[in-house]
Amino acid sequence: MSDETKPSAGDSSGLSNGLVSDSDRRVYQAAQSLHSSSVKDLLSLGVCERCVFRLVSVEPFDSDLSSVSASTLRSWLEEASAAAAASSESSCSRVCIVCLGVLQFVFSDAKQTLARSECGSDYAARVTELVKREGHEFDSFGLEVSVPSTVVENERAVLLYLKGKYETEGWVQSEKISVKDALKVLVLDPLKASLGAKSDSSSFHIRLTYSMTSDEVQDASETTHERKKRKTDEENGSTSMSENSFEKVYEPCILSVNCNKMPIFFSGRYFKYSRNVSQTRWIIDDERMGEASVEELIGGNILPACLGDSYKFHAAGREDIDVRMLGSGRPFLIEVQNSRKCPSQQSLMEIEEKINNSEKKLVGVKDLKFIGSQCWAMMREGEAEKQKQYAALVWIARPLEEKDINSISSLIELKILQKTPVRVLHRRSPLERERTIHWMKVEKIKGSSHYFLLHLCTQAGTYIKEFVHGDLGRTSPSMGSILGCRAEIIQLDVTDVKMGDS
Amino acid sequence: MEIQTAEVANNPETEDTIESTKQNQPEEEVEHCYEQKQALEEEEEEDELRSMLLSDIGELPLSPPSATQVNFVSYFITDFTKPGHDQYIYRHANGLCVIGLAPTHVAFKDEGGITNIDFNVGKSDRSVLKVSGKRKKNAMRSESNTALCKVSTAKDSYIVRCCVKGSLLEVNERLINQPQLLNSSADREGYIAIIMPRPADWTKNKESLITLEEYKEKKELSL
Numbered sequence: 001m002s003d004e005t006k007p008s009a010g011d012s013s014g015l016s017n018g019l020v021s022d023s024d025r026r027v028y029q030a031a032q033s034l035h036s037s038s039v040k041d042l043l044s045l046g047v048c049e050r051c052v053f054r055l056v057s058v059e060p061f062d063s064d065l066s067s068v069s070a071s072t073l074r075s076w077l078e079e080a081s082a083a084a085a086a087s088s089e090s091s092c093s094r095v096c097i098v099c100l101g102v103l104q105f106v107f108s109d110a111k112q113t114l115a116r117s118e119c120g121s122d123y124a125a126r127v128t129e130l131v132k133r134e135g136h137e138f139d140s141f142g143l144e145v146s147v148p149s150t151v152v153e154n155e156r157a158v159l160l161y162l163k164g165k166y167e168t169e170g171w172v173q174s175e176k177i178s179v180k181d182a183l184k185v186l187v188l189d190p191l192k193a194s195l196g197a198k199s200d201s202s203s204f205h206i207r208l209t210y211s212m213t214s215d216e217v218q219d220a221s222e223t224t225h226e227r228k229k230r231k232t233d234e235e236n237g238s239t240s241m242s243e244n245s246f247e248k249v250y251e252p253c254i255l256s257v258n259c260n261k262m263p264i265f266f267s268g269r270y271f272k273y274s275r276n277v278s279q280t281r282w283i284i285d286d287e288r289m290g291e292a293s294v295e296e297l298i299g300g301n302i303l304p305a306c307l308g309d310s311y312k313f314h315a316a317g318r319e320d321i322d323v324r325m326l327g328s329g330r331p332f333l334i335e336v337q338n339s340r341k342c343p344s345q346q347s348l349m350e351i352e353e354k355i356n357n358s359e360k361k362l363v364g365v366k367d368l369k370f371i372g373s374q375c376w377a378m379m380r381e382g383e384a385e386k387q388k389q390y391a392a393l394v395w396i397a398r399p400l401e402e403k404d405i406n407s408i409s410s411l412i413e414l415k416i417l418q419k420t421p422v423r424v425l426h427r428r429s430p431l432e433r434e435r436t437i438h439w440m441k442v443e444k445i446k447g448s449s450h451y452f453l454l455h456l457c458t459q460a461g462t463y464i465k466e467f468v469h470g471d472l473g474r475t476s477p478s479m480g481s482i483l484g485c486r487a488e489i490i491q492l493d494v495t496d497v498k499m500g501d502s
Numbered sequence: 503m504e505i506q507t508a509e510v511a512n513n514p515e516t517e518d519t520i521e522s523t524k525q526n527q528p529e530e531e532v533e534h535c536y537e538q539k540q541a542l543e544e545e546e547e548e549d550e551l552r553s554m555l556l557s558d559i560g561e562l563p564l565s566p567p568s569a570t571q572v573n574f575v576s577y578f579i580t581d582f583t584k585p586g587h588d589q590y591i592y593r594h595a596n597g598l599c600v601i602g603l604a605p606t607h608v609a610f611k612d613e614g615g616i617t618n619i620d621f622n623v624g625k626s627d628r629s630v631l632k633v634s635g636k637r638k639k640n641a642m643r644s645e646s647n648t649a650l651c652k653v654s655t656a657k658d659s660y661i662v663r664c665c666v667k668g669s670l671l672e673v674n675e676r677l678i679n680q681p682q683l684l685n686s687s688a689d690r691e692g693y694i695a696i697i698m699p700r701p702a703d704w705t706k707n708k709e710s711l712i713t714l715e716e717y718k719e720k721k722e723l724s725l
């Protein structure tokens with residue numbers, strides 16, 4: 001047992017004895033089974049060891065290839081193909097003409113520093129370090145890889161070359177795994193181990209993006225041109241696929257590691273206590289309308305707790321800037337993009353308290369909770385069916401009489417016709433819609449016979465201000481036409497929003 | 503945990519009975535308390551809502567400004583093409599213009615006031631055009647002197663003009679059956695049409711109009 005040592009780089013002696021693990025043994029045997037002259041060709045063209053396995057082997061691409069170093073792989077391939085052992089050092093460090101170093105675990109980082117990993121677990125450790133920097137909390141991940149189009153083009157050229165030269169061989173015809181899928185096979189297990197996470201198509205994605213340096217992209221386009229020419233030659237029956245075509249020397253790709261978390265959602269109900277706060281951020285000609293927005297006051301407090309990139313605010317309906325939202329509050333969702341963490345219920349309650357106890361008390365929140373990743377459709381459905389309850393401060397041109405109170409409250413399920421109000425007619429279609437006022441109640445105001453508080457429950461989409469003042473007679477009947485005098489609305493509050501049939 | 507299971511294992515039956523009696527009693531109480539608390543909370547919430555609704559009601563003016571006064575800026579054009587042809591143009595903050603007859607219009611001086619309105623003037627009947635969509639398809643393009651309708655009294659009839667260059671969005675069809683609205687509330691239910699001018703056209707158009715103050719002065723009105 002003490003005689004058994006791991007084969008070191010370039011050491012091709014006593015291989016059969018030196019294989020310490022089952023995976024080494026499997027890879028070694030696979031190397032022996034490969035079509036030797038094509039292996040020799042590809043190696044001399046500058047195709048990397050793992051690409052050779054990928055392109056020549058008929059067996060499925062094996063993750064064992066991840067744990068064997070490139071130099072060892074090379075020595076085994078050379079041995080199997082009886083290729084002259086070139087100075088392994090230099091051939092191994094050469095960037096593969098097909099995968100541009102992707103399967104060699106060679107890349108430049110954002111600062112143009114070259115990183116070379118012996119095996120998949122080294123590579124995974126480097127990626128893990130980059131992922132950790134992003135600060136995400138996760139216990140499973142999905143892996144995405146993207147490679148420059150040059151890789152795909154080069155691959156096509158090499159396959160064409162192989163098909164031209166070895167068209168009678170069965171292995172040439174078999175389906176080849178792509179570079180990006182091969183990378184996934186190689187690094188998925190090592191990544192799971194080093195990240196300590198499961199892999200699935202989860203809501204958290206790690207994206208490995210390989211791109212070429214900018215000067216190379218230009219070169220690459222020229223070679224694409226050349227290849228197109230070669231391809232035409234090939235189709236014309238010319239098999240003069242010259243080995244010179246692959247002489248180009250490539251730089252390793254630049255690897256950027258990006259993490260992305262699918263949006264997460266929080267639900268709740270909001271209150272708007274101010275007549276100078278809009279529901280969403282409202283800017284006209286660089287000028288803010290109102291002193292703040294519900295969207296920003298709530299989202300601005302949730303976003304930092306999630307360490308997210310951005311947020312979106314969705315509410316079930318809206319009210320005008322000068323209308324307060326009281327009573328039941330209005331349901332809303334906050335969607336947070338690329339959150340690093342999910343706040344606990346405890347910290348959500350703290351956020352709620354912070355908003356509710358803010359000095360200006362412009363906005364309030366209740367029932368704030370995390371609802372996961374796919375609950376957005378839920379609210380949409382309810383939105384169509386909701387009823388709304390309001391309290392409107394109304395003035396009429398004559399004193400309110402006792403019989404008015406009764407006649408108003410006797411109107412149940414009153415149908416009204418509303419033309420698109422003048423105040424929104426510039427941006428909405430001119431239509432006439434029927435709406436229902438479910439019920440109304442009059443509350444007298446002490447010391448004033450011309451003013452009263454009108455409580456009313458209406459079908460969603462009813463324009464309340466217009467129902468009171470009549471909008472030049474364009475809403476009919478209106479409070480004014482019912483009472484037979486001019487009616488004006490002084491202010492309006494929403495007191496309840498009912499979703500669906502609740 | 504371990505100690506607990508050991509105890510239960512010692513004498514499971516007694517433990518169970520004790521547990522159940524222990525639980526039942528307080529649960530009812532808790533529920534009762536909870537109901538009370540909820541009712542109390544609801545009451546509190548209602549009180550809070552009431553106080554919020556009322557607290558916002560400040561000093562109430564004897565007669566508040568009307569929606570028209572609040573939402574529109576009033577302009578007038580007087581003696582437009584003919585003496586006494588006075589019209590108002592109420593411009594909303596969104597740019598739309600409501601067109602109607604000014605109180606000093608000559609038609610109101612005829613006995614019995616206006617008795618009929620006819621939108622079938624010029625090339626087309628203004629009340630037949632149906633404008634549709636957010637882009638206001640099929641809207642008739644108006645120039646300021648384009649005829650809008652004809653109002654008649656027992657004595658005479660008068661052409662009313664668009665006053666504004668833009669798209670004619672709607673005419674007040676109610677007037678066809680209730681022309682008396684022109685006499686009773688020309689500035690509200692008796693409006694005649696709504697026109698949407700382009701901003702640049704409006705800027706030019708405005709120069710030919712006078713303000714409410716200028717109108718009062720000119721007509722020596724004390725409105």
Ligand SMILES: [Zn+2]
Nearest residue numbers: 048051096099
């Ligand atoms: Zn390669």
